[in-house]
Amino acid sequence: MKAGVKIWRDKNGVPHIEAENKFDMFWGQGYVHAMDRGLQLLLMRILGKGRACELLDASDDTLLIDKFFRKMNWKGGTKEQLAKLDKDARNCLDAYCDGINAGFAKRVPWEFKLLGYSPEKWCGEDSMLISRMIGYLTLVQSQAEMERFFIEMVQAGVPDDKLHELFPGILGGLDIALLKKVKLEERIVPPEKLWNIAIPRMMASNNWVLAGKKTRSGKPVISNDPHLETNRLPNVWCELVLSSEGRYMMGGTMPGVPGILSGRTPDIAWAVTYSFIDAVDSWVEHCKDGKYFREEKDQWLAFTARKEIIKRKKKEPVEAIFYENEHGILDGDPAEESYLLASRWAAADSGGQTLSSFLKIWDTRTVEEGMKAFGEIETGWSFLFADQNGDIGFQMSGLVPKRREGSSGFVPLPGWKAENDWQGFYKVEEMPRSMNPENGFLVTANNNFNELSSARPINMPMGPYRFDRITALLESKTAATVEEMCAMHYDVFSLQAQYFMDILRPLLPDTAQGKILRDWDLKYELNSKGAFLFEEFYKALYREIFGERGFGTDIIDYLQDETGMFNDFYENFDRILLAERSVWFGDRSRDEIYTAVAEKALQTQPKTWGEVQEFTMLNMLFGGKLPKFLGFDRGPVAAIGNRATISQGQLYRSANRQTSFLPSLRIATDLASDEIHSNLAGGPSDRRFSKWYCSDLENWKNGKYKILSADSKQEKNPFK
16 A cells, blocks of 8 residues: 555445545545456456457457447547646646556456456556546437437438428538438447447436525535446446545546546535537548548548557457548448548547546635536536535536537538538537526536527437426425435436326226326336336337338337437427427327327236336346356346436347446535435445445435545445
């Protein structure tokens, strides 16, 4: 152990790091991440570098995963980004990496000994890689997939009027004839089997903050419950309490990156959700002979060809070539004359400023300072802040491109026209932000905040149901407590269901199922049969409107059963399903469609919501491969809630495996105290035979909260 650093566990197993200075404190964070989450750290790095075939498994599915990460090239340009760190941030990052390496020098996870892998030293470039992975995977990726699916809709012949009704206001520049020429190499249906091992899928979240005038203590209260893939072990989050020089910092960390992503210090608290900014665009490139056309100079220019050699265990290596230009990475081979997509993520070559911003929070004292620091993070997040002065604030981060007038970034435009190029990025001050609103609270739930900014960075948000429900509950609060915020985390009332049931209820058949649904209280509780029957109706309604009259029933069934497409972007589809009239309805009225769909869908035998919401938490490396009695996997666990409730409870299959979006971590804190209330779907350690492997799971399931505190007098357990 490094001199001047003390590490111990509290009664809940959460590691506490006490250090003489902040550099040693970050060393301690790295050491704990290596010891408690070494498997997670090393697997993420192996996958991010596209080395899974070399080190883990040489199957064809794993080769697809390696090709994906080699194509994204997040390991590229990291040295240049590290050079942008100021001296203080670089010293903190170096100390963090030294701590990881000290941990691995003491103990490398035994799983890697079985694989015959001795890890290389952890360095700053590795943390940069992890930062990029966290910012893109599933989050930005979901936006890119929806844009790709839009092209599939065009090529499937979905009429122009239906497209404009489904995607109102964001189809500027649409050239249907051009998009029909595009050759799509990677199609959404079916997808690559990217998520079969290790990588957590990330999506959604809630956070809210109340000013002191709305709380019992008179100080701000802040709450967060990030919705990530939860049917995996270990949990994505690693809770820590860091202390140095009379100060503390505690909350949820992400192994591989120094600092706290959601938590607090004595002076300030912060909470995070994904913002759904559109930071990824595609252009149509006219290609031939390895070149792409540019209209301005009537020239054909050569792509940059990047060659990657993917080593494979006991198999011949595979060569992959990726073609790039100023519009990003080409989807295909430009040798033959064709129209292909080139796609670029705004933050693909960034990372230095992101790490600097995360590290600044230790020295931040006020909401205003926090908004400035985190607003400069290059990936897209919505941060809420509260401080001891009583201020509360909201700041959206992320590099958002400035596009030509009339383009939202959703529709691919001709790459050969210079007018379609990005024209810089919006400044922090131009992004959605707010401070000390008159109503005394702020909420974000992946909803639309374009009205708070000239940048208008969002074109495909999630539906407003969770935001509206949280807002309605907070409006009624006059003396709110942390305990009330914790109870709100478990709220399963659905405004989405309410809007549909207001239409459906008088149309329901006079059957046993119809009566159950008619009397449903609109809550997605485990014993609810009404929730199950409503979902049967809702899925059948999708199939009727967008399957029979749109994309085809096979595609709709696949998207519903095997992807999260409709769970992520349901607002656009709900807008049509709830409309009185729509071109998607054809010559039938909404009531006629609802009546016919209900009569057919409600013939099913009712089940409880809990029966269809069961999942098993799978070990990130061995999930499902070892006998259950060994305890690497845990379950079954049943998830309350659904896509549109505060306690989000989405379960579906993806790439032939079950996945989930649930509140992976729940946090609430009152700045009148020095505590955090939290629970975690899992435990502190990724070591199966540690008592802390799943030590917090029962709390998470049953709505109980532990207390994180920097009080050094509390019960101490040895860290091992």
